[in-house]
Amino acid sequence: MPVLARELEAAGFPTVLVTPMPDGAEHLLAPRILGVEFPFGHAFGRPGDRRTRRRVLESALTLLSGSGAPGTRVDLDIAWPQPRGEAYKAWQPKVPSPLVAMMLARQKR
Amino acid sequence: MRIDSFAFLPRSFRPLFERPPRLPGHEAAVWTPFSKRLAEAKIALLTSAGLYVKATQPPFDGEREKREPTWGDPSWRAIPADVTTPELGMMHLHLNETDILADHEIALPTGTLAELVLEGVVGAATTRHFSVMGFQRAGLEVWRSETAPAIAALLREEGADGVVLAPA
Numbered sequence: 712m713p714v715l716a717r718e719l720e721a722a723g724f725p726t727v728l729v730t731p732m733p734d735g736a737e738h739l740l741a742p743r744i745l746g747v748e749f750p751f752g753h754a755f756g757r758p759g760d761r762r763t764r765r766r767v768l769e770s771a772l773t774l775l776s777g778s779g780a781p782g783t784r785v786d787l788d789i790a791w792p793q794p795r796g797e798a799y800k801a802w803q804p805k806v807p808s809p810l811v812a813m814m815l816a817r818q819k820r
Numbered sequence: 821m822r823i824d825s826f827a828f829l830p831r832s833f834r835p836l837f838e839r840p841p842r843l844p845g846h847e848a849a850v851w852t853p854f855s856k857r858l859a860e861a862k863i864a865l866l867t868s869a870g871l872y873v874k875a876t877q878p879p880f881d882g883e884r885e886k887r888e889p890t891w892g893d894p895s896w897r898a899i900p901a902d903v904t905t906p907e908l909g910m911m912h913l914h915l916n917e918t919d920i921l922a923d924h925e926i927a928l929p930t931g932t933l934a935e936l937v938l939e940g941v942v943g944a945a946t947t948r949h950f951s952v953m954g955f956q957r958a959g960l961e962v963w964r965s966e967t968a969p970a971i972a973a974l975l976r977e978e979g980a981d982g983v984v985l986a987p988a
Contacts, residue, residue, distance in 0.1 A: 712987035718968035725854040729986040734825035748823035754986035758923035776858040781849035786823040809889035
């Protein structure tokens with residue numbers, strides 16, 4: 712996604728990236744980064760959690776409209792409400808992705 | 821505070837994401853200033869959750885990815901701003917889709933953006949938002965050469981002033 716953000720930025724559109732992996736986005740020089748310590752697939756919170764998604768989107772828009780230099784990063788101080796181990800398992804697909812299945816098969820050899 | 825970028829990532833994946841290689845031409849900062857007040861600006865959303873409109877769009881190609889595990893579908897879908905969760909399908913083999921299919925706002929907050937428009941915080945939302953499937957390796961080149969220019973053309977047509985991107 713930092714790649715798409717950069718391409719759209721270069722095409723003339725200011726961008727902000729809401730990401731659980733701000734370190735990687737910083738390394739890839741995404742223009743504006745909002746870090747969220749949320750599981751993958753949950754950039755704006757849990758289903759039905761209107762308060763969190765509103766807070767994340769408003770923070771992203773503030774960063775989009777107000778930051779003055781490339782590489783601006785803000786990390787949101789919101790703790791994920793589930794125990795980490797539970798959340799770690801919950802975001803992963805029920806069936807391992809083809810890539811993970813391939814890696815596991817290689818390890819077994 | 822700095823958050824932990826690897827809080828929910830399997831330990832074995834960490835080296836893949838810690839310092840991902842920069843693409844040629846992506847070695848320097850890129851910047852477009854945000855020139856309007858937010859209350860006068862038109863905003864678009866983009867998710868990489870692999871969402872598509874079931875009635876009118878094909879899913880992202882998961883069958884080919886199953887045959888070629890390092891390939892990911894680099895195409896894109898335009899999602900109407902007034903879409904409802906039951907209208908959406910999702911094809912992303914690297915995520916559990918349960919939560920997003922229960923409430924797409926957690927990946928593509930179309931309704932939340934519409935609320936901010938109604939309240940006058942944001943000027944307008946584009947009539948279409950965007951979806952891609954985020955598992956990309958070789959496909960990054962197609963993202964650069966085809967997907968990004970096509971999305972940029974639609975953003976131009978829509979008169980978008982800024983984009984909120986949310987990786988899934």
